[in-house]
Amino acid sequence: MLPFKLVYSDDYYLPIGSHVFPAEKYKRIHDRLLVSGIAEPSDFVTPRPASDEDVLLVHTPQYVEKLKTGTLSAREQMELEVPFSPALVKAFWLAAGGSILAADHALNDGVGISIGGGFHHAFPDHGEGFCMIHDVAIAIRRMQRDGKIRTAMTVDCDVHQGNGTAAIFAGTRTANEPLPSVPPSTPTPAKTKMRGGDTGDVFTISLHQENNYPAWKPPSSIDIDLPDEIGDDEYLAWLDNALSSGLRQFDPELLCYIAGADPYREDQLGGLSLSIDGLKKRDELLFRVAKVRGIPVMVTLAGGYARNVEDTVTIHCNTVIAATEVFTN
Ligand SMILES: [Zn+2]
Numbered sequence: 001m002l003p004f005k006l007v008y009s010d011d012y013y014l015p016i017g018s019h020v021f022p023a024e025k026y027k028r029i030h031d032r033l034l035v036s037g038i039a040e041p042s043d044f045v046t047p048r049p050a051s052d053e054d055v056l057l058v059h060t061p062q063y064v065e066k067l068k069t070g071t072l073s074a075r076e077q078m079e080l081e082v083p084f085s086p087a088l089v090k091a092f093w094l095a096a097g098g099s100i101l102a103a104d105h106a107l108n109d110g111v112g113i114s115i116g117g118g119f120h121h122a123f124p125d126h127g128e129g130f131c132m133i134h135d136v137a138i139a140i141r142r143m144q145r146d147g148k149i150r151t152a153m154t155v156d157c158d159v160h161q162g163n164g165t166a167a168i169f170a171g172t173r174t175a176n177e178p179l180p181s182v183p184p185s186t187p188t189p190a191k192t193k194m195r196g197g198d199t200g201d202v203f204t205i206s207l208h209q210e211n212n213y214p215a216w217k218p219p220s221s222i223d224i225d226l227p228d229e230i231g232d233d234e235y236l237a238w239l240d241n242a243l244s245s246g247l248r249q250f251d252p253e254l255l256c257y258i259a260g261a262d263p264y265r266e267d268q269l270g271g272l273s274l275s276i277d278g279l280k281k282r283d284e285l286l287f288r289v290a291k292v293r294g295i296p297v298m299v300t301l302a303g304g305y306a307r308n309v310e311d312t313v314t315i316h317c318n319t320v321i322a323a324t325e326v327f328t329n
Helices: 025-035 061-069 074-080 086-109 135-145 163-168 232-249 276-293 309-328
Strands: 005-007 111-114 152-156 191-194 202-209 222-226 255-258 297-300
Touching: 005 086, 025 309, 086 111, 086 135, 086 297, 111 309, 135 152, 135 163, 135 255, 135 297, 152 232, 163 202, 202 232, 222 232, 232 276, 255 276, 276 297, 276 309, 297 309
Parallel strands: 005 111, 111 297, 152 202, 152 255, 202 222, 255 297
Antiparallel strands: 191 222
16 A cells, blocks of 8 residues: 555546647556556545636636637647547646645645646636646645645645746745855756746746747746756756745745656657656655655656657556655665
8 A cells, every 4th residue: 555645546647638648647657556566446535626716826817718618719629739628627626625725735744646647738817738727836825725825835746837827926026036056966067047026925936948938937946947858867856956945935835746747858839858757857856845844745646648658657656666666665
């Protein structure tokens, strides 16, 4: 039995037809975890959909109304980059409910992993980049509303910048903090932007490829704009640096890890060069830091578009294995 719960439903499947987003990956991860003996059926808990009230903690009433009544404009549907349907709305509401449940389990057990979610490109008033609503932001706001936490930190390791997260939690922050020191092992400097100061109640960290979607990157509390093609060692040095800098400035009661599989070198929508092993080391690093500091971690899996979908499944399963290894000992 795992020392934490996995949140999953077969209804995480996104009904988007043939698409670069492998909607079947969630079930494949679930099945692989069971078949390989990493998890057993009792490790899984089933989420309920988020309520409209939960979704409205982050999203505007106008946008929620459009989603519920199927009245997005043609342009809004195009920006979403997945075909709109009422069934898709249901799947996203369930993903948000899954992240709420994972956050709840994280606060009780130290770790909670949703085998889905991580829709970090959704903004309060619109969706884009395959993301309709922002499940992680909804989970944070729900935990805050219920009085379970006051502060949270998002650590986004998807290859694409967490633009929705940055916009949602922008608050009143100002840019002018000193840059963190460049890790000595890093020959290729990444551009680091920090915006500490008045950080509000949610501190956002994003490590991503600079030359990639989204073109407009609203500022996170810490943005690490990575150059193309960097590999495991440089990436891990930057992650270590970002976590140290962030945790020097901010003391979160919940850490929300957005574990994208798309920094992988075989990814069709990514331009970094991490190996499968390097991505597991990334997960281990994050979990170790959280464990040492006693910060509960809620995990969502986010993007992954490897040429071979089995690689994406392996990378996501490795996140569960890394958590097991770190939190069992
Ligand atoms: Zn991505």
